[in-house]
Amino acid sequence: MPKLVLYKDRCKGCALCTLACPKHLLEISTEINRQGYYVISLAAPGKCNGCGLCAEMCPDMAIEVWR
Amino acid sequence: MRKTEAVYNRKLVKGNEAIALGAIAAGCRFYAGYPITPQNEIPEFMAGRMPAVGGTFIQAESEIAAISMVMGAAATGARAMTSSSSPGISLKQEAISYMAGSEIPCVVVNVCRSGPGLGGISASQGDYFQATRGGGHGDYRTFVLAPHSVQESYDLTMLAFDIADRYRTPVLVLSDAVLGQMKEPVYLRGYKGREIRKPWALTGAKGRKARYLKSLYLNEGELTARNWKLFRKYRRMEKEIRYEMYLTEDAEAIVVAFGCAARILKTSIQMARTKGMRVGMFRPISLFPFPSQALAAISNRVNRFLVCELNTGQMVEDVRLAVKPGATVESCLCPGYIPTPNELFREIKKRYLASNP
């Protein structure tokens, strides 16, 4: 199963990844990181096919995708 | 022997050409410039000679671009130079300040003309403050060398590259329209200095960590530390102070002058000597750092000084700061024109007689 690794402390909660995900699996969570941002989370990990578009879109390289 | 050397090794060249010859002899392989009178012989000479020695000449779109190109070239470790005249030097101050801040060495030549504004094209020393006080923004100085002959234009340009590299600082060669345009025989003795390693140069991060050169320091305390570092460097540069003393040993009065004013004054002083006046000259060759200690030492036994400069009074401030309290410092000022030896002789005579009736 593909794996999405989120470096939470890098995330600035810009949500551009939520636009990039073709399946709309990413969303802003209620969790606040050390920088003070609401970080994103993967709503349904089982549905992620590891296309990597979210990582391509992330300006802060907070996302790593393994397949 | 002297005659032989005189006949066979001298070349009759313009001061501006001597600067270009000195630069190339010292290993300058990058020149960028922009036309402005009275320094055009330098870019013209470089345009002809640089390709032959494997160097680069660029006629830039502006003075600003020219010095910025020099900054880039010098950052890779190359010996690089630009030249201009007063209004153009004002434009170059931006990158000169950046290079001082980033500790990138280079040589900048100012074949000074008269200002302010477009001013005129005759020789002037109106850029003394600009040259010796840094010139651009921020708390920095440039090393300043002021030739007074075509020979010195050649010799000091070579020296300028050595000092620039040794202290990682921009060095200014302050020439003027007379020195730049005149021809005089010069001995092209060649470069006797040594190019040093530049472990800071940006050459691509091959086999080492990447590095950078910058002048922006935003973290607390960094800039203060940087400015103190530069300050200490400027103090160390005092080792390189240069000056000439001319007939000072028995002098009762000293004329202080640099550049073309100094050479004109040599004739005036000779005239004064033939009339029995014991007058000598102190000629700073490095204008920054200023030879204050040497001047102070003279003021222990001479207390009359006449500062002669082609402006309305700039170097006189440094002379006043240097001499011991109680010494009289007067000015003889020629803003925007070239005085004759006779004229300066009369100035000397007037003051000399006033104090030695």
Added chain:
Amino acid sequence: MKPVFKRPKSLYDVPFHYCPGCHHGIAHRLIAEAIDALGIQERVVAVASIGCSVFLYDYFAVDVLEAPHGRAPAVGTGIKRARPESIVFTYQGDGDLAAIGLAETIHAANRGEQLAVFFINNTIYGMTGGQMAPTTLPGQKTTTTPLGRRVIGEGAPLKMAEMIAALKPPAFVARVAVNNSKSIFQAKKAVQQAFRIQVEGKGYAFVEFLSACPTNWKMTPCEANRHVSEALIPEFPLGIFKGDL
């Protein structure tokens, strides 16, 4: 398992200081990926300009020189001419490249200098706090055009890619966006091409990035992203203006 996406080795493993949703991070990454792909990291000397991206050396694991405002193409010219084996790129914003440094930009391009010039066009001054840029859109409100930019009196957006493509010497001129996956894919190719041209000694390359500045546009990152498509691209069409991929 293999990573689909990994941080390029030409970028240090440090967080960017840019605002949330700023496109600088994407542009940085694309440049670093191209450097890695061409294996030129050890030869690169980058020129940082003045603006938000002045701290280039904090992010790129290559030699960097910080240029005076607008002078990056001239500084880059000096580096490349003095050390032709270097691969030199400049990274400049719209104020730096199209206002104060317009002369340096045009003349370096017109001399066909062997440089890759990356232009971040977000139609506003970022670091100084949202003033009008030469590329500010007609009607766009900035802190110095509080009523919106008037074309007569305050100027029309400068079309840098088109201007540079009109010159004879440049080898490659492109305008790209990075506000969606498809655009990023195109941008990636353009950046690689810009470097490849220099590696092959073919001359000057210019890549303009239409870029979002959510903070100074006073938009959320997602709104800003949409704004690139809706407002910037109609004014600044994407495409290859000179050369090909």
Added chain:
Amino acid sequence: MYFDVIISGFGGQGILFMGNLLAHAAMLEGKNVTYMPAYGPEMRGGAANCTVVVADEEIGSPVIYHPHTAIVMNRPSLYKFGPRLLRGGLLVVNSSLVDPAEVIYKGINLLFVPANDLAREAGDDRLGNMAALGALITKTGVVRLQSLTDALSEVIQKKYRDLLPVNIKCLEKGATYVKNLKSQI
């Protein structure tokens, strides 16, 4: 020994070349010498002048306002530099182009040299500058004729190389002209 001269005329008369050549000859004789041309806007509009100083001592100013010697190759030069000449100085006038009747200055020595006519006789009337220079050095002895011809072969541009003999001839023509004047006196 000290000598200074302002050489003046219009562009194309080879004014700067004269000064350059004289300076070069002085250098070959091991003397100190300075050469200072008019430059920039000063040389626009057709006028040309330069100053040469030759001395055994170190030379102070290369810029001379009141010269000991002047060569005026055309009328405007006469009006510009004639009045500036020091008392007792020497004014060399190109009488091919300047009517001697116009030279009204008192207290100076005059030498009229029909420079262009002499040059024409030598084979090229454009080389009046060489005839005037030959006359000057013969009158003043500032450098030897041989030094001038030596200097000439060093400074002449390659493309004018074939004009070297006629240049030398013009120098000699000017020199002979002054010698004959002397013998007449």
